[in-house]
Amino acid sequence: MPATLLLDNGSSRPESTRALRRLARALAERSGRAVHPVSLLHADQVPAEALGGHGADTLEPWLRRALAAGRRDFLLIPLWFGPSRALTRFIPELTAQLRRERGPFELRCTPELCPLPDGEPRLTEILLGNIERAAAALGLAPRRLVLVDHGSPIPAVTAVRTWLAARLRERLGPGVVLDEAVMERRPGPDYDFNGDLLETVLHRLAAADPASPVLLPLLFLSPGRHAGPGGDLGAICARVESAVPGFRVYPTALVGAHPGLIDILAGRMTASARPAEASTSG
Structure with missing residues (x-):
């Protein structure tokens, strides 16, 4: 063995x-x-x-x-x-x-x-469960969400986030807007496949409607420098919340905790x- x-x-x-x-x-x-x-x-x-x-x-x-x-x-x-x-x-x-x-x-x-291309439907269920639990704990109906991953210089890695986002949109149904974002990416048009930075997306959502909270489904496995307490993701959310009074971002649990x-x-x-x-x- x-x-x-x-x-x-x-x-x-x-x-x-x-x-x-x-x-x-x-x-x-x-x-x-x-x-x-x-x-x-x-x-x-x-x-x-x-x-x-x-x-x-x-x-x-x-x-x-x-x-x-x-x-x-x-x-x-x-x-x-x-x-x-x-x-x-x-x-x-x-x-x-x-x-x-x-x-x-x-x-x-x-x-x-x-x-990919078949993906892993059980990951969709994990992310959906994390969203539902976070929404229930906060006492809100999720209406604005941002699925965020770390970011990669490899298009096939970003394609996983895109695949999962599409399945989440199907499950969440009409009336729920799910954006995608990347925590960090390399500069320049060669890496535009990563999409927008999380900070950019959150500022856009805050400008459109600062009173409506945003749920942040985390496509991260474990706590650490990025997704752990005091990590990069928390710092990004805190900067945007500080810049826009009343705007709130609520991360979900990590995939690895499910x-x-x-x-x-x-x-x-x-x-x-x-x-x-x-x-x-x-």
Whole structure:
């Protein structure tokens, strides 16, 4: 049986690693298999004492230790919404390097969370559930929403947000306006496929109707520098609210906090047992 890794991008903030470990535990309980929480980068900067005395694992050192211990079969479950360069370049290049150094081994990578063109309808349900729960807690009917993601220089990654936004509009129905935005993007027309920056979209909505609140569905998995407490998203919302008295923005919960994510990840593990349905990195 392969060693199973649940892999995220990683963050220098401890709450991100804690969230990854919670997901790995839940997935292990669901599957009955050991699941190792591993980050691609950054997480090894977190002091071990901030993580209960156990420092975070990052991918290359983890694989090197496992190969040195004689492991030769790995299943990687990635926590990316779309085909990030981590999946299309970094991991294949690392795998090829380690094979040159250590000899042959198998590393299979399950699909990203929303592989297009078919997408992942269960992600739509997660986002919709987060919207409904936020609206209920606030006692309001959602009328203006902005689906926001981090932003990527890769059009195929932005296409995931667009796919999910289209399905959300279908489910939310008439009378609800759902915009899209990106937290950050590279300047210039070559990156216009990302759409408008969140700050720009919020200012536009505030100018049109400062009295009507905006719900902010977050296409983010874990708390960290961007989506965690005191993170970039909160700072953006606070700047716009400060500039427009009375205007309010209410973020929803993170995708990674929804129990439905475990259903998706468990499905990836089940499909990995059928080699024709799993991809190989490297």
